[in-house]
Amino acid sequence: MQPTAISGEPTLRKLSPMSRRPISTRTFNASSMTTSRGALPHELHRSMRSGRSLTGPLLSRLGSAAQSGQAMYIVSMLAKISCAGLTQSFPQQGQSINLWTAGKYFSFSRKTHCGRPKRSERFVNRNDIRTAKVVLDMAQRGIREYDAKRMLAKYLPDYLKDFSYRGEIALVSPDTDLDRLAAESSWLKDKKLVVKPDQLFGKRGKLGLVLLDATWDEAQAYLKENMGSEVVVGGVAGKLTHFLVEPFVPHREEFYVAISSDYDGDNIYFSSEGGICVEEKWDKVVQVRVDVLEGIDRIDLHSNLPSSLGDRLIIVESFIQALYRFYVDLGFAYLEINPFTFDDGSIVPLDLVAKLDDAEVYWQSKKWNGLVFPEPFGRTMSKEELFIKEMDSKTGASLKLTILNPKGKVWTMVAGGGASVIYADTICDLGHAGELANYGEYSGDPNTEETYLYCKTILDLMTREKDPEGKVLMIGGAIANFTDVAKTFKGIVMALKEYQDILRDAGVKIYVRRGGPNYEVGLKLMRELGEMLGVPIEVYGPETHMTRIVPLALGGGE
Structure with missing residues (x-):
């Protein structure tokens, strides 16, 4: 496929204001270019730094099309990237190299004789642009204040040696043994306390849900009285199930600091009148x-x-600088401390809101170890979602399922977290966001039984109600590294056979695209299955672009 260099003004796309992902593209004329797809060498993208010079031999590791002799390039955009859905575009004449990734990109510009980089040229493959830009808000995941403060206490001293916040904090759920908690955290009985819900919603003080300057006995009584009670926040009703307990800090001054990200940078906000x-x-x-x-x-x-x-x-300047480095290095997408105050000359965060970019999960596997992403307040998981979540907790594979619209006509079963985001984004970009029924993934080499149960759950959900126009199931994914495609497809085949009559009756069409170990055997199973079941199944291998089945399934053609 020959990408096209396009001239014109930036193309703007609506995006969450806190996302780091680009929403505009400016492209310029170029004579010709070629493409190759693949993963960046691990040692290369781990060492990316803005302004670093890269030689031709180093760039040649990106693919044959990147070989450009001994020309020098400089990195002009700093980002950590995921290999999922990577599209690499290279001009043949070596004027510039652009690596479009799942929502982030590096831009390389050739140095001129005077040492300055030429203006970067960005080349867009019209058919790949929707794949390259991932702008779904679901990539930003809220975390509990409890977890954010623990991360702050553990890692911010690496950037600010004078930061003395110890992270004395406790999380109480319906299963918490309060006597045992007090025995393990002696400060609970020694200090006055603050108790507040920790369930991803704000305005807790204005809602009268914060207990201040309390003894441990008063805190226990408050917890027993409010645990499980129903409240309405912003028109959303939900039950209180998790509370944060921490020392009460008497103070008069309240300061505000926040960091957010958009398409080409970050914003730092500060006020000496926080609260x-x-x-x-x-x-x-x-x-x-x-x-x-x-x-x-x-x-x-x-x-x-x-x-x-x-x-x-x-002191505040040093704190904000350190907080910003902490924000970037630990994969945050939004961080707000409102307020923080001073106690004996030291900064103490009193209230905190944070979101992480879950596209950073690979990079942050050690620092995020054990981190739980809670559901938004008021959202109750369905029986099917709970079933998949329980399966996920018992396996070394990754099984995720979120029901977006149970009456939707577009259903997906995608292998890989990055691929699942790309498929969902492509469906939305083609104008079918309202018809997208689910979001999830199966990856990490699930066995046949796990894949069978996962697929069976999706088939059961999608065939409960008929659609006059029929429904679509996309079984997609990138090229697997170690997942045995044939083994997982056996589980899918088992589920499809079990539901063959229901699938025909519901007018379901199935589109498959996969690559990886034993993919030939897996795809052969799917082709033979379509003929046997009488259910329309179109099957494609790695020679077909990863999201090519999306416009085919949705009637978009090319």
Whole structure:
């Protein structure tokens, strides 16, 4: 497939304001180019740094089309990338190299004789652009204040040696033994306490859900009274099931700091008048822009902070700089501390909201170890979702399922977390977001039985109600590294055979695209199955672009 270089103004796409993913593309003319697809060498993308010079031999590891002699390139955009859905585009004449990834990209520009990079040229393959940009909000995952504060206590001292917050904090759920908790955390009985819900919703103080300056006995009584009670937050009703308990810090001053990301950089917000009324005093909030090409070291943060901080200005400046590095290095997509205060000269975070970019899960496997992403407040998991979640907890594979629209006509069964996001994004970009029924993945080499049960669950859900136009099931994925495609497809075949009459009656059409170990055997099983069941099944291998089956299934053709 020959990509096309396009001229014109940026193409804007609606995006969550907190996402790091690009929403605009500017392209320029180029004579010709070729493409290759594959994974970046591990040692290369682990060592990417803005401004680093790369030689031709190093770039040649990206694929034959990247070989460009001894020309020098510089990295002009800093990002960590996932290999999922990677599209690499290279101009034959070596003017620039662009690596489009799942929502993030590096741009390489050739150095001129004077040492300055040429203006970067970005080339867009019209058929691949939807795959390359992943803009679904589901990639941003909220975490509990409890987990965010533990991460802050553990890792921020690596960036700010004077940060002395110890992270004395406890999480209480319906299963928590309060006597045992107090025995393990002696500070609960020694200090006055704060108790508040920790379930991904804000305005807890305004809602009267925060207990302040309490003894342990008072905290226990509050927990017993409110655990399991139903409240309405922003029009959403839900039960209180998790509470955070931490030491009460008497204070008079409240400061606000937040960091968010958008398509080409990050924003730092600060106010010396933080607290529950910060939104009403937004004119007091200072915003500092951190361009993705610059980083925090090249920002004059000092002059942007209010002089009213006095002697604390340097302390706050150092704290924000360290917090920003912590934010970037640990894969955050949003971080807000409102408020923080000073206690004996040390900064103490009192209230915190955080979201992580779950596309960073590979990079952060050690630092995020054991981290749980809770469901949004008020969302109750269905019986089928709970079943898959229980299966996931008992296997070394990864099995995930979220029902978006049980009456939807477009269903997916995608191998791999990155691929699942790309498929969902492609479906949405083609105008079928309202028809997308589910989101999930099966990966990590699940065995035949696990795949059978996973597929059976999806088939049961999608055939409960008929659609006059019929329904579509896409069984897709990238090229597997170690998952045995034939083994997993055996489980899928078992489930499809069991539901063959129901599938025919519901007018289901199935589209398959897969590659990887033993994929030939797996695809052969699927082709033979279609003939036997009388159910339309179109089967494609790795020679077909990963998301090619999406427009085919949705009637979009080319």
